[in-house]
Amino acid sequence: MFSERRDLLSGEKVVYIARLSLWPHFFELLLGVLLTPLVLGLFILARIAINYKSTTYIVTSRRFIASNGFFTRKTESIAHTKAFGLEITQxxxxxxxxxxxxxxxxxxxxxxxxxxxxxxxxxxxxSYYSEATTRFQKKS
Known part of the structure; x- marks a missing residue:
């Protein structure tokens, strides 16, 4: 569900698209598969699939875009010039x-x-975010 292409600014290019990982949902996926004969598993699997397909994090040549939601879509973006730090927690x-x-x-x-x-x-x-930010700052 990458509908953000139409929302790109003129001259803006997609640098990287990040997706959700399914590993944190391993036991939930397993439970969904086991409960599929009881139909409850289908609801569990559908919820995970909808969340996975409807969430994207995009780095463009000018900004960072976060989009999520299926029925109600929420999109937030921030220009590279406005961000001042990226933190990764694992x-x-x-x-x-x-x-x-x-x-x-x-x-x-x-x-x-x-x-x-x-x-x-x-x-x-x-890596892609740092590279895009550096390129944007050099152009400015």
């Missing part, structure tokens, strides 16, 4: 299975940060 299992939480610090917003929880390959996200 548990032991997160380091083993390569997922974690990213927090992008910004002076705007309710708590001053955008948070992406259970993102696949958070260090790859950090």
């Amino acid at each position: 548990t032991l299992l997160g380091r083993i299975f390569n997922y974690g939480t990213i927090t992008l610090r910004a002076p705007q917003g309710g708590d001053g940060a955008f948070m992406g929880i259970n993102i696949s390959s958070p260090n790859t996200f950090d």
Whole structure:
């Protein structure tokens, strides 16, 4: 569900798209598969699938975009010039299975940060975000 392409600014390019990791939902997925004959499992699996397909974190050449929600879509973005720090938090299992939480610090917003929880390959996200931010600052 990458509908953000139509929301890109002129001259803006997608640099990286981060998806959620399914590893943190392993036991929930297993439970869903086991309960599928009772129909309850289908609801568990559908909830996980909807959450996975409807959540994206995008690094563009000019900004960071976080989108989530299926019935009610919420999209937040912050320009590279407004962000002042990216923090990655990984548990032991997160380091083993390569997922974690990213927090992008910004002076705007309710708590001053955008948070992406259970993102696949958070260090790859950090690399692309740092590269895009550096390129944007050199152009300015």
